[in-house]
Amino acid sequence: MIKEDEYKERRDTLVSKMSKNSIAVIFSNSYKTRSNDTEYPYRQNSNFYYMTGFKEDNATLVLIKKNKNYKSILFVNKKDKVDELWNGKRLGAKEAKKRFLVDQVYTDDKFEEKYKEYISAKKSLYFDFDLTFSKADLLKKHSRNISNYKNIAPIIQKMRLVKSDSEIKLIKKAINITKDAHLRAMKFKKQDRFEYELLAEIEHSFKSQGAYSDAYTSIIAGGNNANTLHYIENNKPFKNNDLILIDAGCEYEHYASDITRTIPVSGKFTEEQKEVYNLVLDTQLKVLEAIKPGVKRTKLQKIAVKCLTESLVELGILKGDIKKLIKKEKYKPYYPHGIGHWMGIDVHDQCPYKDENGKEIVLAKGMVLTIEPGLYLDIDDKKVPQKYRGIGIRIEDDILLTDDGYENLSADIIKTVEDIESIN
Known part of the structure; x- marks a missing residue:
């Protein structure tokens, strides 16, 4: 198994490649419909997994860089008894904060609110240009002051070349x-x-x-x-x-x-x-x-x-x-x-x-x-x-x-x- 400190080291390396006063957003995969109300077996987005080791859907990693320092925030599914009855147990924000070496953890329903706060004074936004339209539009909707959009996928993919x-x-x-x-x-x-x-x-x-x-x-x-x-x-x-x-x-x-x-x-x-x-x-x-x-x-x-x-x-x-x-x-x-x-x-x-x-x-x-x-x-x-x-x-x-x-x-x-x- 890969230890949490290795995932943190990868995030450290990724941020070192980002420009000053920038923000990176990396989304988990979503479930894909097979037919009607049945879905394909879930498989995590590879770049998101490489940076977190987290297997759940509806998760987002945000990295905020000022100068050399940065803040890491993870958004996860909130605990919901009815949802868990049908779809299985979720880790939840409280347990995620204990497990992952990130600065803050919020539930996924807080993402848009927090993102508007994070993006307000940033110059560069890093995200995967192959995102679905809905997620890409969400980012751009609140990123009118951004002067540089940068594709984060090739940066992570190059990091993945040499295996630990x-x-x-x-x-x-x-x-x-x-x-x-x-x-x-x-x-x-x-x-x-x-x-x-x-x-x-x-x-x-x-x-x-x-x-x-x-x-x-x-x-x-x-x-x-x-x-x-x-x-x-x-x-x-x-x-x-x-x-x-x-x-x-x-x-x-x-x-x-x-x-x-x-x-x-x-x-x-x-x-x-x-x-x-x-x-x-x-x-x-x-x-x-x-x-x-x-x-x-x-x-x-x-x-x-x-x-x-x-x-x-x-x-x-x-x-x-x-x-x-x-x-x-x-x-x-x-x-x-x-x-x-x-x-x-x-x-x-x-x-x-x-x-x-x-x-x-x-x-x-x-x-x-x-x-x-x-x-x-x-x-x-x-x-x-x-x-x-x-x-x-x-x-x-x-x-x-x-x-x-x-x-x-x-x-x-x-x-x-x-x-x-x-x-x-």
């Missing part, structure tokens, strides 16, 4: 739970079953270990379904000689994991599947060899593109000079995505890839990213030799940058052909 030790522990916990789910999926008898049955095994493994939320909608893609990158129907039957691409990761205490493994329905790869699989795995291993502080993600992408283009030539799918094929992006139909992304509170962590000057941010100790090469050979693509059509493979691991290299946080989730076949 406590964040890394939570990510490792999420990955360890996900490891058990993928191993359970590998051992599960998949012949004559449906994708949703395998999904149920994975979901059971997540939730039985305290990971109540998925980090994203899981992909359980049998056969040619793997060639749809965001396949989430998960309702088709498995065919005995097909592969299954499983892209599934849990979220633990708001921190994500993101793992992909590709396994055979029967427990054994065909020769053609094995051939393609090992080319993708070799690509991932070559990319991993290049990871260390100071390296750019674009370099990792170039390694992946070169290796996978060479693989496509080896398989007889592409023909010609490797450099010319890469320049013309002939690999794109078979490898259309990037080599990976930042990961943390969000599975695709909302952190920048370029700095304020448009220069690419290089890898540094404490950053976490995914590495996920793949090859997607659609069943209807006549350019692909018949024996390879319908094969879709992705292999994805979660990587932590260290002092002089990296740690593969998901290394215990087996991925060689031999290991996968031996587990069945």
Whole structure:
């Protein structure tokens, strides 16, 4: 768990980046309607959570900076017996003041009144420009004297790039739970079953270990379904000689994991599947060899593109000079995505890839990213030799940058052909 003093340190850092005589307002998420009077499961706004660790809705963090000093105010749901009867207990202002290291706590119904007081003599207002119209309009309604509106989201997102030790522990916990789910999926008898049955095994493994939320909608893609990158129907039957691409990761205490493994329905790869699989795995291993502080993600992408283009030539799918094929992006139909992304509170962590000057941010100790090469050979693509059509493979691991290299946080989730076949 992350201690309250770490959240306070983050607020201190955020305020140090704000201009003098300014105010910052960060809202929690609201419940989202699913249909009629039913709602989606609640999930806190990531930037608000990063700054507070508070999971309730109808909450707002206000930071008021004069010169170097600042005041922190938290607004929370008021205690209401009827509301709590229907929707569960609230922390309330009194308990929130005991728990959070903020200067003042008020109930949410006092926000507008207090905000008008706070904003009156300020020059700059920091808030998330992606706010809903209602919240943004509320702020601007009382901010007529403000001369500068500044987007706070990119500032917080840049802070989220480098993970603390406590964040890394939570990510490792999420990955360890996900490891058990993928191993359970590998051992599960998949012949004559449906994708949703395998999904149920994975979901059971997540939730039985305290990971109540998925980090994203899981992909359980049998056969040619793997060639749809965001396949989430998960309702088709498995065919005995097909592969299954499983892209599934849990979220633990708001921190994500993101793992992909590709396994055979029967427990054994065909020769053609094995051939393609090992080319993708070799690509991932070559990319991993290049990871260390100071390296750019674009370099990792170039390694992946070169290796996978060479693989496509080896398989007889592409023909010609490797450099010319890469320049013309002939690999794109078979490898259309990037080599990976930042990961943390969000599975695709909302952190920048370029700095304020448009220069690419290089890898540094404490950053976490995914590495996920793949090859997607659609069943209807006549350019692909018949024996390879319908094969879709992705292999994805979660990587932590260290002092002089990296740690593969998901290394215990087996991925060689031999290991996968031996587990069945």
